[in-house]
Amino acid sequence: MKDFAASENPAVQAQLDRLAALSLPQGRLGLEVIRELLAFLGDPQKRLPPVFHVAGTNGKGSTCAYLRSIMEAQGLTVHSAIKPHLVRYNERIRIAGKLVSDEELASLLKEVLDIGEGLGPSFFEVTTAATFLAFARHPADACVIEVGLGGRFDATNVMEQPAACGIATLGIDHEAFLLVPEEGVPTEPMVRIAFEKSGIARAGSPLVTQSYAGPLEAEIGRIAGLAGAPLFRRDHEWSAQVGDTIEYSDSRGTLSLPLPQLPGKHQGDNAALAVAMIRHQDKVEVSAEAMAEGIRSARWPARLQLLAQGPLTALTPNREVWLDGGHNADAGLAIGRHFAGQRLHLIIGMLANRYPQTIIDPLEGKLASVTAVPIDGSDSHGEAAYGGRANWAPDVATALQSLPNDGLPVLIAGSLYLAGKVLAANDEIPD
Structure with a gap:
């Protein structure tokens, strides 16, 4: 890769x-x-x-x-x-x-x-x-x-x-x-x-x-x-x-x-x-x-980062939007522990050599919805890889706009490559 x-x-x-x-x-x-x-x-x-x-x-x-x-x-x-x-x-x-x-x-x-x-x-x-x-x-x-x-x-x-x-x-x-x-x-x-x-x-x-x-x-x-x-x-x-x-x-x-x-x-x-x-x-x-x-x-972007107000988070106001670049089983377990007892929406994009269940399974029972997206410019999973477990959107912005107005938090996860694009789109470029 x-x-x-x-x-x-x-x-x-x-x-x-x-x-x-x-x-x-x-x-x-x-x-x-x-x-x-x-x-x-x-x-x-x-x-x-x-x-x-x-x-x-x-x-x-x-x-x-x-x-x-x-x-x-x-x-x-x-x-x-x-x-x-x-x-x-x-x-x-x-x-x-x-x-x-x-x-x-x-x-x-x-x-x-x-x-x-x-x-x-x-x-x-x-x-x-x-x-x-x-x-x-x-x-x-x-x-x-x-x-x-x-x-x-x-x-x-x-x-x-x-x-x-x-x-x-x-x-x-x-x-x-x-x-x-x-x-x-x-x-x-x-x-x-x-x-x-x-x-x-x-x-x-x-x-x-x-x-x-x-x-x-x-x-x-x-x-x-x-x-x-x-x-x-x-x-x-x-x-x-x-x-x-x-x-x-x-x-x-x-x-x-x-x-x-x-x-x-x-x-x-x-x-x-x-x-x-x-x-x-x-x-x-x-x-x-x-x-x-x-x-x-200490600060470390894209590791359970609560996104600030910006162009991307403005698409789904009045709710928290979290970002995590974790992409393997241990990362999925850490994410699951953080959101224990909490309902949330998941937007997920993963490279083709990764396994969606490593992020989705630890959140089982907590998910109000799952929306999968491609990662532009990377060899990422398509809709079929999620086996009907997820809705599909062409990008993160569309996925955010499609969420119901229920105030539940959103987690964007699955790849550091996706995380980088989210940070850039929300004007939160690491310095």
Whole structure:
């Protein structure tokens, strides 16, 4: 699947067109090409500020948002790299707290694409190389880098000794890549996922994890041991109880921290992982006060986001309109927990390689209506994929206008690609 990008800046668009022409050669997995590309660029990954590297199936982006917000609350300068972008490709590269400018982005992409022309790099390898190049050229106190796909073979997995590595929630996702049969790797799907994600472990770098079922925890422990990574597991080396506050504890003591502004109990869990990563490394000093302020002030678009008044929400006045980019079973369960005991309308659009029931089933019994929509510009499910469970509309605007005037909230969900289009249509472009 291609990652889609467009820009109103002609210089950026020229490079995005080159980027869009790249694809991952069939069957090629590994870090050889990204390492060679980075070597041609002078190995910028070896000149980064202290790196916080985060993998996981769900929650890794939110964990990155808390890490950045906490360190910025301390007064530190932080670079951050997230994926995918929602509206503008620039969202992938945040330099010292600000999205990379169009001028610098066009220059970075051109430099990497030109120098890597004979290597046949992928979209993700070029993006990663451009990110590392930007981060190496601008001074900062720390970098927060989100893993894109898996961990072991993700293009970001070339740092030699991050300040800390973290693994968020685990679940089945990206099966076509992460469950490809291979000699010498676990065959049980969830254990294989744990194996792939824990591939970010590095000798001497703390590996901080959430709590998992026994076989997954054992596999992560095995990989951490082979890598020589000190392991800090939730409910073992650290703990966090999420209620009206986050009651956090580790060998250094206890903290009582506020809940995030981001909705959902799982956001307290993600914030706790960020705190544990900071507490178990020694490259960056952060106070308890900054942790509390960072958790309170963190923002992360399209994750149970209540949309503001805008052109799109004006089409269905006097009701809440929520947006979530979750697209797998774990995300569906988190959405279901958030809307427990509440009736709502669902507008859903999903890529063709996703499963609508993972979002619809956890909301069973809560749904006043379901309306499915295509995702313009993406290979998305058509009406038939919903098996008569949903009405069909040509776009989100039409779906909103067709809802009864009953005041019930609306959830738009199923894809980060759809979420990006909704944010753009409602004039809520991430900055």
